[in-house]
Amino acid sequence: MEFALLEKITGPRDLDDLSYAQLDELAAECRAAILKRVDALGGHLASNLGVVEATIALHRVFDSPRDHIIFDTSHQCYTHKLVTGRAYGFIDDGRMNEVSGFTNPEESEHDWFRCGHTSTSISLACGFAKARDVLGQHHNVVAFIGDGCFSGGEAFEGLDNAATFDSNLIIVLNDNEMSIAEDQGSIYENFAELRATGGASQDNYFKSMGLDYRYVENGNSIPDLIEAFEQVKDIDHPIVVHIHTLKGKGDPWAEANKEAAHSVKRKTGSSEGETYTEITRRRMLEKMADDPSIVVVNAATPGGAGLTPEFRAAAGDRYVDVGICEQHAVTFSAALARGGAKPVFFVASTFLQRAYDQIVQDLALNQSPATVLVFQAGFSSIDATHLGVFDLAYTGNVPGLTCLAPSTAEEYLAMLDWSINQAERPVVIRVPDKVAHGPEVTFSASDIARFETRRIGSKVALVALGPTIELAETVADELAGEYGIVPTLISATTFSALDRKLLFALEGSHDLVVSLENGVLYGGFGEKIARVLGPSPLRVLCFGGTKEFVDRVSTEELHQRYHLEPSSLAADIARIL
């Protein structure tokens, strides 16, 4: 495909002179460009294909960046990037990495926020509108939200506040009848009724919240959208423009496979081999067949957690996708557990942080014996909006929460079995990234604060949390081979408690304790060792991530940066000794 129009567009005002026919051509070019990028890098496909026309119409009608357009979660911003001077990130093979998959003010003056977690756009729009008002400015503020983003409670909080404004605030609801997987929650029933009645049904959710409202049936028609947006431009009060779009539009595969096409992984060529999501799914199906009180809970991200359509069908009523609302998911799981059921909440590290208060209050304070499986934790090359490196701190420091970090599949499954079957305490299990195998093991409550000595040495003891034991083993070999130091090797599979007895027993025979963790050091695992051993003559050296937001940095580079490589780590240790 040629990108004749796209190549000429340097900014949204270049849309002004295009005819409707040309705008349709542009839409086709945008789709081709989106497909080209996703094919090369992976990314949000169906979500972006559905909003090509809406984005073109927004930029034709509103005057960005004077008018502020804020994309919820910003995973649907590809066409926005295409028409705001960043087409090279889609059509130029050599420049794709210059553009991220999310909005970022450092990338363009047309981007107002770095977003990646859902349901914040209305709150952001309220803030920008209020700033405009107190500063005596006059421009439009537009929140663009949809594709499942409405089930997060903050969207309600934003609407609840937005409706009290007596100034311009435009909320575009992109209703594509989908979330990441199927829509979950009754609010989408209301949207369906509004669609069925052309926006005229009784008990309109938005009107019930005091908001003005209009409906656009063909949300993939540029003329219809331009007409609607022109009518609300410069409006003097908040309004919701509900547009009905087709997720995946223009790509037959994406239209037919909306869930799979929501976000597409980069093609790597190599098969990934056995994964923890497969292992978990298999074990959960076995356990659920034996025990009708097990309930699997998910917050609209079944794909990342390996909860395939087949698993969901097999689990039936005992699979509950609550929509994108981790707060509810945690509180719901807490009550399931206190009510005698056995909930297992599958969640990504970056999203569990949205329920920190519920972890503290509903899980930990109430000692609700739920199991939380944290996926996608640790260093990765992901966008700064989706980092999985903070959970060691935001779970590991909460009183009454048992936090486990298995290093092998055998340890993981033993922990999972134990956690589901016990009824005393909430348990967080940090699922590793890559599958490793070890001997069969058992797990019980007495192991919660127990580290395991794998090799006995002297002078230096390596204490490795979870999967970092693999690195520790290589470092131990390197220390022995290169420096003649035979270190003690300790595997820690818990980060909510320390094995103090084992640590204190190192005194005398050791000079240095080295901790390794797969997350940020601040508030993490090693700091606790440093504090506990602080008064002792043992010195402590902690390895892990520094306190920073890293944006699409390869894990190799991160390991280099944090000295989490065998040779540099061994050298650091030798230098200190």
Place this chain on the structure above:
Amino acid sequence: MEFALLEKITGPRDLDDLSYAQLDELAAECRAAILKRVDALGGHLASNLGVVEATIALHRVFDSPRDHIIFDTSHQCYTHKLVTGRAYGFIDDGRMNEVSGFTNPEESEHDWFRCGHTSTSISLACGFAKARDVLGQHHNVVAFIGDGCFSGGEAFEGLDNAATFDSNLIIVLNDNEMSIAEDQGSIYENFAELRATGGASQDNYFKSMGLDYRYVENGNSIPDLIEAFEQVKDIDHPIVVHIHTLKGKGDPWAEANKEAAHSVKRKTGSSEGETYTEITRRRMLEKMADDPSIVVVNAATPGGAGLTPEFRAAAGDRYVDVGICEQHAVTFSAALARGGAKPVFFVASTFLQRAYDQIVQDLALNQSPATVLVFQAGFSSIDATHLGVFDLAYTGNVPGLTCLAPSTAEEYLAMLDWSINQAERPVVIRVPDKVAHGPEVTFSASDIARFETRRIGSKVALVALGPTIELAETVADELAGEYGIVPTLISATTFSALDRKLLFALEGSHDLVVSLENGVLYGGFGEKIARVLGPSPLRVLCFGGTKEFVDRVSTEELHQRYHLEPSSLAADIARIL
């Protein structure tokens, strides 16, 4: 007042034989009992006075604990406690402390959860209902919510999920036309319309969410309530029962002063002297008069933050109470800041944790230059549901967040001035509990990672965070007087960064570094010092709270427990040296 009926009630089934006239008498006794307790201990007054009849009717109709009644936030549970065998906590002067102000399963089988943070009851009810269904049980699950609890997004998340249930789930909305202060947010307009139309208005919020609905105009009439509850008892689907009550009912002062009477402090006799809320209010009014871009944000707790009705009137449009929704408040503040305004968010430590994700994503990742003032932080004798000891960890470890802990009013005001006027970074200021004074100081960006040496000594260095410098000074005197040790004394007024140069300079002349902090050690301030000094020969000893939920334990006892007293602290240090 005599408590003739209350004294005979051992549990809810004792209500069954009472006539309506006797139930009214019982309601009068409950009011007297509530007033007696609040007069002695303080507590939630007006909120509880308004729901006496509703609680009596619930317990007459439903069969607790077989039927599960869950009180949102549980601050309106006093009558529930009175009729479930805990009247002694209200009417027996010697036993009041045996009963807390919130529900607690350890106190009674009629209490299902420890709650204290708002908007979780519907999610909890969903969990209990789902557990009932998978376990094949058959009982009613009732969520009792209101008094401002609807503006938290989790209530929406709960409703959104609840409406998808095809089994029993009853949501009682106690609509008293109030939050803690005035109701905030458009949802309350819908409630007003529903009241005005006897529940018949178009665009019913609950019906828009697919929920069955009924309205009870006189929510203080026991017969009306009993009739309504009997009609929904054993219902086979979710329903909302909207009851209209009078906050403060029965006490003329509480009825006339609903905000002041929402929660009443224990009478202490002594005047409290100058407070940080007064100091802040004064300074903010001065600054707001000079700078029209300053906006004060609050999430429905103006009282605790000293934002008096007079302040709110003076601030006008530049005071925004968003309702009880800290997530929105943080995101809103972030966008205000990125939009060029100068937001200052007033919030309690225990409630700010509800916006951890927004702190990470919207404030820190986006470097939104908002100011967050954290009140009620540190050790206190408060209920376990409202602890202010976790913020050192949940803010201090977030990349890009500047976290300050002033030790004097002068430092605090210098930080506040600087933070509001700068436009580079988000700033959290942990406001101390008790006012202390020191020399006038200035504050600038170069002070963010700077500690200050107050006394130069040798052997041991005390590093005190924020207001703990006062304790450190006394300890220093004690060490000098009792043990002949003259310690170095260092004041740290930041906990997001360490003054590494100053710390490393202690090597050689010192053997031990002692950290002091007014919060939990896990993930806190001292651990970072222990990690950074871990490889050095300096030993480190950290003082602060352990990882535990403490429930109404006096600060004196906590200081004893944590060795945060001059003599025990000095003895600990001397022993180690």
